[in-house]
Amino acid sequence: MRARFLAILVPLVLGLAGCEGKSGRSSEVLTGRLMLNDQPVSHATVVASVGDKEASTPTAKDGTYTLYDPPKGTLRFKVYTIPPPPPGMPTPPSLPGQPVIPARYQSFDNELSFQYAGGKQVFDITLKP
DSSP states (O other): OHHHHHHHHHHHHHHHHHHHOGGGOOSOEEEEEEEETTEEOOSOEEEEEETTEEEEEEOOTTSEEEEESOOSEEEEEEEESSOOOOTTSOOOOOOTTOOOOOGGGGSSOSSOEEEEOSSEEEOOEEEOO
C-alpha cells in the first residue's frame, strides 16, 4: 500500500514542481543586467511598472536581476540603491562603495522602457551618467 501511494505521489509532486520552474516560480520572467559606467550595479532595486501594477527585485553582485510575473505591456523602469525618501525629506547618503544612481533613474520619468509580452525575456539596463 505504501509503495503504491509513493508511486502515485512522487510523480505528482515532481510534475507540479516542474510546472512553475525552479523554486516554484512562474514561467513569466524578465531578466537582465543593470550597468552604470560599464560596471555592474549590485545591491540596487529595479522596479518595473505598467499603470498601477509594479514588480521589483534587487540586483545581484554581478548586476543581474530577475523579475517574476512582471506586468505585461510597456514597462517603465526606475532604479535606486536605497529607497527614496518620502517627499520633502533629503536623500540619505549611499552606502560605502555603492555607485550613485543618477537622480533621473530614481523615478519613472526617464528613457527606460521595454515591451514585455510574457514568457521569458531579457532587458539589460544601461544607465547613463
